[in-house]
Amino acid sequence: MAIRLSDYQEIVGEDVVQELYVLADRVRNRRLQNINSTAVGGGVAEILTRMVPLLRELGVDATWDVIKGDQSFFNVTKAFHNALHGKNEEITDEMLGVFRANTEMNLRDVNFTGDVILVHDPQPAGLIQRRTEIGRRWIWRCHIDVSAPDPRVWNFLKPYVGQYDAAIFSMPDFAQELSIPQYMVAPSIDPLSDKNKELDAGYITQVLERYGLDPERPIVTQISRFDRLKDPVGVIAAYRMVKKRYDCQLVLAGGGAPDDPEGEQVLREVRERAEGDPDIHVLLLPPFSDLKINALVRGSTVVLQKSIKEGFGLTVSEALWKHKPVIGGAVGGIKLQIINGITGFLVHSPEGAARRLMQLLGDRQLCQRLGENGYQHVKQNFLVTRHVKDYMLVMLALDHPDEDVVNLT
């Protein structure tokens, strides 16, 4: 059954949904055309799947088109993606040529129907070339961490980006020196998705037991890919320091990518470190395990996200939404989600994580207080309803690019 705005009303409150209708009155019937590079898989497709119907229910004529591309194009854009994240990638002239040729093909194929055209990420960024011919309002929405981009790729994209009416980034650290207005729209979680919805207590226990966990003893969990930047080895080190004093079980759970040789290597290393301790559970979860991940988090006492580098790290909001105390690495978007000491704890080392973990395992009231604050923080700032609101505000901002205070009476 399709999810409707009224389903969110029970969660976020009547006032929040009413507010969306008030704003929608100002952008009603405008055509908002989203363009990205994939219909399924990945965070962008996930959020558009939910947002487009919600915007339509509000009266915004939202649509969604997907550009075409062959394997060579997506190999190039994957390399762009890594390079924008600051990873060392070889970018050749031939690769730039593949990007341009694919853009040309899509310029011919895409039917530009929007009054406002919202282009997501670098893959379709070159479509802006059509602007001189058809006009309209164009927004470039960057979902990736470009805080320290490879200059070669960024300088290639920048002339495209500079032609848009506005750009949107996920956090202040990702903003660039551009001559167009830039706005911050943080990503969001969907409280009604399988990963976040309320679960039956019986199901949670069943999942915990299926993975060999004892629901009666404290469980400390990190959900993330097996990637060095998520520091799973540091998590095990922190757990070992804590284990000397506090009884607990550790869960490291995440999906694997069969084409990622480094991921396999990290997983091997993690398994080696975990060897001999039956209380460390390393779980390689298959795709579509959202309900199980939800249950593992809900069954946890404390959740960790001890990343060394992080784009945004929405796993933090996913845990906070479930009232869990979270210890996170003080990097990237984790710093927006965890207000240190209020909605969780920020740490810089395995020792720091261990210290906070001991504090939390020994103080149930502290867990409750941080968990409740964290839930409120996510409710106000990181749910899909806020994301919808921000997109409508950006549409309005296009009408008033130079005003700091806009009177909508």
Add this chain to the structure above:
Amino acid sequence: MNHTEPFVFYTERRLVALTGLRARNLTELLGFLRGGPGSSIFYHTHHMYLSHHFETPMFSNDFALWVSEALQEEEMGEKLAAIDLLSFTSVRQLREAIISTIESDLAENGRRLRECPPGDEFHFCRSKSFMMPTGLVARDPNEFFALLPRVSNVSLFFHFFEARLRLERPTNDFSQWLAWRGEERLAKAVDELDPYIMTLDELRNRIIDLGKGRGAGGHGNPS
């Protein structure tokens, strides 16, 4: 708004605009404070009051927090946190106070300027506000106090913080309107509340307490 008009409760929706500019040390911070837009000064000194309604954080402005944590200049951080925002009626005055706090601390305690660790730079943002009526309208003070429990935190924020500093009104909107309606005593009492040391929920309750004993009324639909 003139002396006989009803009180129209406004609210605001805000978008965070990014400047793409960042500071790594106090020199760069001062440079931006001198030349950056007022909407950026307002944003970095006020956004926390809206986003953390459940607890009052130790540092309620971004400048104090960053100077203290990223630059490890705790003493200066405390001085910046102690700036009395209520004593200003314009962002220009507030800007000057922040600049002079940093400059005098540097002059008093001459020292080598520190750089923040990579990744901890100060990123300058601005707030872009969209103001609109809530649909709540009070024709007289009785109705005004009766409607207050239905007024959202954002609406309170608008009439208390935004109207006074950004729109440069001499006091908060509530006090100004109450005074026009002959309620000088109440207007003064509301004006004396310090919104910077309490959460917005507490602020609303304090105003409601001040108005207790009045009759009920009011019309309009919240939106």
